[in-house]
Structure formats: C-alpha cells, structure tokens
Amino acid sequence: MQLTAFIILSLMILACGAGAVVAGESATNSLGMIFVPVPPTQAWFSIYETRVRDFAAFAASGPKLDGTNWNNARYHGVTPVSAGPDDPVVNVSWNDAGAFCVWLTKKEQAEGSLPAGAIYRLPTDAEWSWAAGIGGQEQGATPRAKNAGITNAFPWGSQFPPPPGAGNFADLAALHYFTNWPHIEGYNDGFVTTAPVGSFTPNGLGLYDLAGNAMEWCEDLYDPAHQQRVLRGGAWINCGPKSLLSAYREHTGPERFSVATGFRCVRATGPGN
Numbered sequence: 001m002q003l004t005a006f007i008i009l010s011l012m013i014l015a016c017g018a019g020a021v022v023a024g025e026s027a028t029n030s031l032g033m034i035f036v037p038v039p040p041t042q043a044w045f046s047i048y049e050t051r052v053r054d055f056a057a058f059a060a061s062g063p064k065l066d067g068t069n070w071n072n073a074r075y076h077g078v079t080p081v082s083a084g085p086d087d088p089v090v091n092v093s094w095n096d097a098g099a100f101c102v103w104l105t106k107k108e109q110a111e112g113s114l115p116a117g118a119i120y121r122l123p124t125d126a127e128w129s130w131a132a133g134i135g136g137q138e139q140g141a142t143p144r145a146k147n148a149g150i151t152n153a154f155p156w157g158s159q160f161p162p163p164p165g166a167g168n169f170a171d172l173a174a175l176h177y178f179t180n181w182p183h184i185e186g187y188n189d190g191f192v193t194t195a196p197v198g199s200f201t202p203n204g205l206g207l208y209d210l211a212g213n214a215m216e217w218c219e220d221l222y223d224p225a226h227q228q229r230v231l232r233g234g235a236w237i238n239c240g241p242k243s244l245l246s247a248y249r250e251h252t253g254p255e256r257f258s259v260a261t262g263f264r265c266v267r268a269t270g271p272g273n
Helices: 003-016 052-059 094-111 125-132 172-178
Strands: 034-037 044-046 119-121 215-223 226-232 249-252 266-268
Touching (some): 052 094, 094 119
C-alpha cells in the first residue's frame, strides 16, 4: 500500500473509533512486510513473523548483533533451522529485534515512506494478547502474574491437540527425524524445524504463526524485579499444551537468543501502553 493510501486508511480508522477495523485493509512496507490493524490497540501487526529476508536487509547495514548465525541457524550445530528466505529469522535477541525496528523506522523516514509520527517497534505484551484473542480477559498487573492464567485458549481455538494446519509445532515429522523427540501425538505439520511464514491457517485478524514456528519477543519486562523480557507464542520445538496457550509467556535476558527466538514487528504512532 502506498503512503497516501495508508494515511487515508489511518484517518478512516480514527474517524470510526479506536477499535474499528476497515475490513480487508492492510499496509505493505518497503520490505514487503504486510500489516493489519489489531483493535482496540493502535498497533498494526505484521501478519508474518519477521523473515530471514527482512532481517538480512538490516544485517547488511553492519549492526553489532547479540545473535550469531541468524543466517545459518542449526539445532545443536547440525540440523538446519530457518534455512529459507521466507522462514522466520531466529537466533535473534530482544536487543537485536529492537535494533531492527529502529533501523526500519529510520530507513523509511529517510525514504519518506513512513506516515508522520509512525514508528516500528515490538508489540507490548498486552497488544500481543489482543492479537491472540485474549485481550482484556487476563488477570494480573504484570506478564508474570498473567502467565498461563487462561488455560483453555489457543490461537487456533480451544481444542487440544490442535486441528490439522493449526501451526508448526513439535510433531511427527520432527519425531521421525530426531527419533527421540517430545511431540504432539497424531499431529504432523510436515516440517522438522521452522516453516516458511504463512504456511498455516491465520487467525481471525489475518495473523499467521501466533502459535509455533518461532517465539516472539515483546517489549515488556516479565516483572519489575527481573530484567528479563517476554516471549510469546511458542515455537517449532514446543508440543504444549501449556507452552502453546495464548496466555503462556517465556522470559529471558534481552541479550539471549536461540534457534527458537524470533519476533514480529508492529507499526504504530508511539510506544505501547
């Protein structure tokens, strides 16, 4: 979507109210990342987790990264993870994910392709909950207090095991490859590790991979007492059910990374609440 169209769409949403969605509308940025509104937040979420190809454009600018081998990720140094350009980038720390967002904001500001006042950033924990369909339903003042508090809601619905096509999890394909692998009994997504983004069924807002594929960094601290950041959504290594709940949070230091950690950007007019 061109800049003028995005501004017009933003004004339409403001005129209709903060929680309004203009059905079927989206915005595409300079990297080909597609964003859709997530009411009642003011954030537009990327429909996909950040891809290897997206992160490669950032890495070409020569940033200092915490994560190593983001472009040659291997589980235990052997099994390839996110080997394709459309797979979710992994081996990315919270610091790296935030730096990508800052870089993309400055890039598009310089190009004149970003609406005035808009920035890219990580979603807040609360925004992520709205994207996953449990916004406003959780109890607690911190991500730690909210963690796994809703025990019957997954991004695909309430059933477990998940239905076919629900996402990329620890499954029969991984079991057959690794031979000794915790997995979801009877579920086969066809991928041993990560899958290209958009390979599975999106949720009602058009967002893909809110469960599985790569864990997604959020902006928030897990709780005020610990300098650890929140991760949501589970990954290809998770077989649940707890780790795949919409309300489940992982947490670790902002400099940490693994073959399961990735991120999703939002585009908004300021920091989240």
